[in-house]
Amino acid sequence: MHLIVVGLSHKTAPVEIREKLAVPESRIGEALSRLCTYQGVKEGLLLSTCNRVEVYSVVDDIDHGYGRIQEFLADTHLALSSEQLTPHLYWHTGDRAIAHLFRVAASLDSMIVGESQILGQLKDAFEVALAHKTTGVIMNKVVKKAISVAKRVRTETKIAEMAVSVSYAAVELAKKIFSDLAHRTVLLVGAGEMAKLAAQHLIAQGVGQVRITTRTPQHAVELAEQFGGTPVPFEQFKDDMASADIVLVSTGASHYLITADDVQRAVDARRNRPMFLIDISVPRNIDPAVRHVDNAFLFDIDDLKQRVEQNRAERLQEAEKAERMVVEEVGVVLEWMKSLEVTPTIVALKNRADDIKRGEVEKTMSRLAHLSAQDREIVEGLASAIVNKLIHNTMVTLKSEVNSSSGAAFIEAARRFYNLDSQPSGEGLSGDAAARPPCLSPQPQERQGEEAAPQTGGRKRTSS
Known part of the structure; x- marks a missing residue:
């Protein structure tokens, strides 16, 4: 298989x-x-x-x-x-x-x-x-192992911890500033796609309240319904900034909508509690001078992209660790799959031995009709013990050598020594039956008109 x-x-x-x-x-x-x-x-x-x-x-x-x-x-x-x-x-x-x-x-x-x-x-x-x-059996084992490997990668590496999208990088930075977003308020100014995505991420992280303003009042109302937030009239949003811990700005304006003075007034009204401002607009809508306002933390699109690139590089480093885990886990599965190769031989050997034992015991018992039921059990037990001891070392050797370079030779030798390939139909399991059940039973026959080996063209093929 x-x-x-x-x-x-x-x-x-x-x-x-x-x-x-x-x-x-x-x-x-x-x-x-x-x-x-x-x-x-x-x-x-x-x-x-x-x-x-x-x-x-x-x-x-x-x-x-x-x-x-x-x-x-x-x-x-x-x-x-x-x-x-x-x-x-x-x-x-x-x-x-x-x-x-x-x-x-x-x-x-x-x-x-x-x-x-x-x-x-x-x-x-x-x-x-x-x-x-x-x-x-095979597919179930391999897929379950794949799921286990994925969980191990997430547990033992930081491959999923660093944001690699601009919108989520904004959330990551907000969490660094506030740690707990549960009771924070977000003010969304404008309706740019990245700002909306960032708002969705913030809501997913449990942010307490969302307030939304756009130049079109109806649009603000619709977005507020979408995010479960509160619409704010556009002409009032600067006054409303004092209630916002996080301000997300993404509009099509070609000038600064928020100045350093606007932010200073908001910070003063907040009694110097920190404020996080994210400007995802191009051109920028928040004056870079805001960086000089104490307790105001401003990040623009380039800051976020720089963060994303740094995180992407760190993820690739973590991915190298994950790749080593994959190689290790593949080896585990390959050993298991090799062990399947010996299963049909072991099953056939045990069945052959049991058949011989049963036949000889029946012939002997027919000549010892005077034996009691207890004596018959003793004779059958003796026969079983002899057979099991005779084939025990062979089965142990087959299991231990299957993953060695000589594994196939040991299997072939066992099949020849015990004449396993000449068993009558039904005396033991074939390789298919021992390894796994077919996905549909009975397996349909070749459909009429199909070639025995279809042309597969100039495909690119990678084999182990």
Whole structure:
């Protein structure tokens, strides 16, 4: 069995391709069920977000699996031909597929490194796959581990702690000045998009009250309803500044709306309690001379951008720590997956030994009809003890050597020594059955008219 991923993301495809390939949430279940009708596809998970569409699958054969998933994507999105789709796809298998999933879950592959939304989206995709029974032992283990890795990255690094958007950088600075925003008042002057985003972030952080003013009174009323705040007449907002701990300014004015004298009067009325002013306007709407007013802290768009760039660099440093965690955790999963290779042999060996024991005990008992029930139990126990002791060391050796460079040789030797490959049908478990259940049972046959190995074109392919 092989774990593979085929997909595209913001790194490989423009938005016009990504939006055509995206699968609506309401159709993911149906798409997963259809994915498992492709021969050789044993397990499947579909991750579809605004920045990526990826199919994770457990397949019998790597090349055949790549072709089937590419075909599935083309069949699912008739607006895209295979020729349009293929140049944007990436392909990974084995350790690279596992590492890719771990990096995606930990937001190391996101447009904004450290963002938290992708982990929730992966969890949702996993829940849908579980509900439609398209995952089995391998996929369940790997996805659960990916979620665990993402949580470890967030716990052991600071990858998500530093703001990397201008609007959230404003909130981060406000928290440094006031620490607790619960009882603070925000005055929003104007309705620029970044200012509104900053206001939303402040509200999410528990800011106590929002007051809003714009040149258009009706617009102020509408925004106040949106944010659960209070509208303020534009001609009165300078007087209202004294009640504001945080002043966010974002208008289209070409001159300074707030001067140093305006801020000085507000600070005096506040009895020198600190005031935080954020000017996201271009041109600036707050006179830079405000920086000289005691207990007034002014930051403009360049200050915020500088903060963002500094934080982005720090996030990248934290991302290096996270990448090392991914490598470590991939090794853990690879060892587990190698251990699956020996499971069918161990199961077959135990079944063969049990069958031989049962047959010999039955023949012996037929000649010892005079034995009591208690004596029969003693004979059966003796036979079981002998068989278990004979195969015990073999099973221990197989388990201990499976992750070594000679693991495959030990498995092959055991199968030859005990003649396990000649067992009758039903005497022991096959590799598929021991490793995991198929995503749909029974597995549908090859659909009529399909080639045994579809052409996969000049795709870029990465294998372990």
